[in-house]
Amino acid sequence: MKLRTLVFWLHLMAGIVAGTVIGVMAVTGVILAFERHIVALAERQARTAEPPAPGAPRLGPDALLAKAREAAPEGTPSALILSASPTAAVIITLGREQTVLVDPYTAAVRQGATTLRRFFHGVTDWHRWLGTHGKSREIGRAVTGACNAAFVVMVVSGFYLWWPRRRGRLALTAVIVPSLKLRGKPRDWNWHNAVGFWSASALLLITLTGVVMSYQWANDLLYTLTGSEPPPMPQRPFAATAVEGGVGRGGPDRRIGGRLPAPASLDALLAAATQQAPHWRRISMRLPQPGSSQAIVMIEEARSWHPSPRSILTLDVATAAVVRWEPYVGYKLGRTIRSWVRPVHTGEAGGLLGQIVAALASAGGAVLVYTGLALAWRRFRQFVRRHRQAGRRKHDETRRHDAAPEDPSRVSRKALS
Numbered sequence: 001m002k003l004r005t006l007v008f009w010l011h012l013m014a015g016i017v018a019g020t021v022i023g024v025m026a027v028t029g030v031i032l033a034f035e036r037h038i039v040a041l042a043e044r045q046a047r048t049a050e051p052p053a054p055g056a057p058r059l060g061p062d063a064l065l066a067k068a069r070e071a072a073p074e075g076t077p078s079a080l081i082l083s084a085s086p087t088a089a090v091i092i093t094l095g096r097e098q099t100v101l102v103d104p105y106t107a108a109v110r111q112g113a114t115t116l117r118r119f120f121h122g123v124t125d126w127h128r129w130l131g132t133h134g135k136s137r138e139i140g141r142a143v144t145g146a147c148n149a150a151f152v153v154m155v156v157s158g159f160y161l162w163w164p165r166r167r168g169r170l171a172l173t174a175v176i177v178p179s180l181k182l183r184g185k186p187r188d189w190n191w192h193n194a195v196g197f198w199s200a201s202a203l204l205l206i207t208l209t210g211v212v213m214s215y216q217w218a219n220d221l222l223y224t225l226t227g228s229e230p231p232p233m234p235q236r237p238f239a240a241t242a243v244e245g246g247v248g249r250g251g252p253d254r255r256i257g258g259r260l261p262a263p264a265s266l267d268a269l270l271a272a273a274t275q276q277a278p279h280w281r282r283i284s285m286r287l288p289q290p291g292s293s294q295a296i297v298m299i300e301e302a303r304s305w306h307p308s309p310r311s312i313l314t315l316d317v318a319t320a321a322v323v324r325w326e327p328y329v330g331y332k333l334g335r336t337i338r339s340w341v342r343p344v345h346t347g348e349a350g351g352l353l354g355q356i357v358a359a360l361a362s363a364g365g366a367v368l369v370y371t372g373l374a375l376a377w378r379r380f381r382q383f384v385r386r387h388r389q390a391g392r393r394k395h396d397e398t399r400r401h402d403a404a405p406e407d408p409s410r411v412s413r414k415a416l417s
Contacts, residue, residue: 004161011157012379018147018154021130026129026365027143029206033347033359035120039113046101046110047179049089058104060267061090068092068100070111080266080285096121109115149364152207158196158368185378192371199364202357209345212338219338223296248360258393263288268320273297276313276325284310288317301328306339 015022023367024358032146040047061080068077075094082090082104099112125131129140136178164171175193182190212218266285273283282300297313306328331339343349347358 007157007160008144011154011161012376014150014154014157015369016376019369019373021143021147022151022154023366023369024130025127025148026362026369028123029361029362030366031123032120032127033355033362037352039116042113043101046112047089047091049087049103049105049286052088056105059107060265062266063271064090064102064104064107064264065287066093066110067107068094068102071100071111072098077242077287078288081157082270082283082285084281116287141214143213145370147212148210152211155196155200155204155207162193162196162200185375188371188374188378191207192368192375194320195364195367195371199361199368200325202361203365205344206358207360209341212341213345222338223334226332226334227336228332230334263317263322269295269297269315269317272315272320272322273299273313276322277301277311293317304328307331307343307351310339 061082065077065080067134072094075098076091076092079093082088088104090104091099091101091112097118098114099117101110101112102108103110120394122131125133128144129137130143132140141344162175164175174190176197179187179190210317212222216233223230251362266287269285270283273285274280277299279301280299284298286296286298288295293316295315295317297315298310299313300308300310302309309328311328312324312326313322314326315321316323328339340349345358347355350357
């Protein structure tokens with residue numbers, strides 16, 4: 001079997017098996033490309049706060065969180081986002097479904113674009129887990145990860161198959177210029193090649209970064225290839241391991257009389273964060289959950305090429321003392337490259353232009369799935385048609401043979417025998 005034939009069948013079978021899931025991820029990727037811009041535009045008024053006077057002091061996160069709890073008592077606060085801009089409201093998320101915006105001067109609560117956010121959360125669920133929930137998400141994650149890896153194989157093999165075997169302007173034009181005049185199989189073949197050519201490089205980056213985010217071995221390989229030590233596997237929450245007497249994510253068990261020490265206030269945690277990074281531009285604080293002994297604060301300080309250069313500060317929940325400080329400028333090569341994986345996957349690494357390219361590439365992926373499956377279906381129909389025609393010809397030959405008169409010489413030889 002020739003190499004090109006082998007690569008073709010690998011490409012075809014990967015597309016048939018993973019095509020539908022790849023199509024779902026491609027379409028949802030287009031929708032999610034501008035999620036942040038759309039949500040920010042819908043909430044532009046709610047995200048604006050007017051200071052009562054120049055230099056007016058802002059309320060602390062404890063008071064703001066209390067107002068958010070009053071406005072949405074059914075939600076569980078999970079994160080708090082503050083901006084250094086004096087005209088920016090504080091964003092408080094309550095789980096994945098609800099977000100409130102609080103005026104930092106008056107503590108007035110404004111609802112975010114709840115319906116719009118819920119829509120994007122639903123699209124994200126389909127993009128990552130095929131719409132599954134609970135324990136089934138592990139299965140959905142495994143399926144999307146495997147199909148994303150299959151897409152990598154399809155992009156690489158597709159470029160090999162795309163390469164024209166005949167040189168010349170006409171041969172090259174036939175595989176890089178989409179035609180709107182063609183119909184049927186020629187149209188699908190033309191679009192599959194042309195769209196694949198223009199979107200292959202972007203799709204390769206999107207799928208490779210998707211592999212890194214989907215598989216721990218790929219994540220560790222990135223660190224290894226850059227000469228960095230892979231980070232340890234995420235451990236179970238502290239509350240799940242403290243009973244066993246182990247060391248969980250929150251550190252050693254420090255219970256006193258069967259109880260954890262009283263946590264410090266959010267005001268104290270924020271004060272520790274601003275003291276650690278006095279030139280902060282944006283602070284995202286994961287609110288400590290019951291049983292946690294550490295709080296994670298992500299701080300954006302100076303502008304850089306990275307769309308969100310986050311330094312990570314780990315604080316002791318009980319004392320607000322600094323447990324670990326990991327400034328972005330101090331990242332090793334492996335971690336620096338890893339911090340770019342998600343922005344490259346979403347296109348945010350290139351700003352608005354990068355997001356447009358990522359959206360167009362995702363749309364191109366959807367076109368590739370459609371045209372590829374259409375070509376595969378036509379090939380299958382042709383195979384069935386040829387098989388039926390061959391069977392029909394064989395049946396007709398048998399009937400003609402049975403109906404033909406027997407040779408007299410053969411009859412006489414049979415009689416003599």
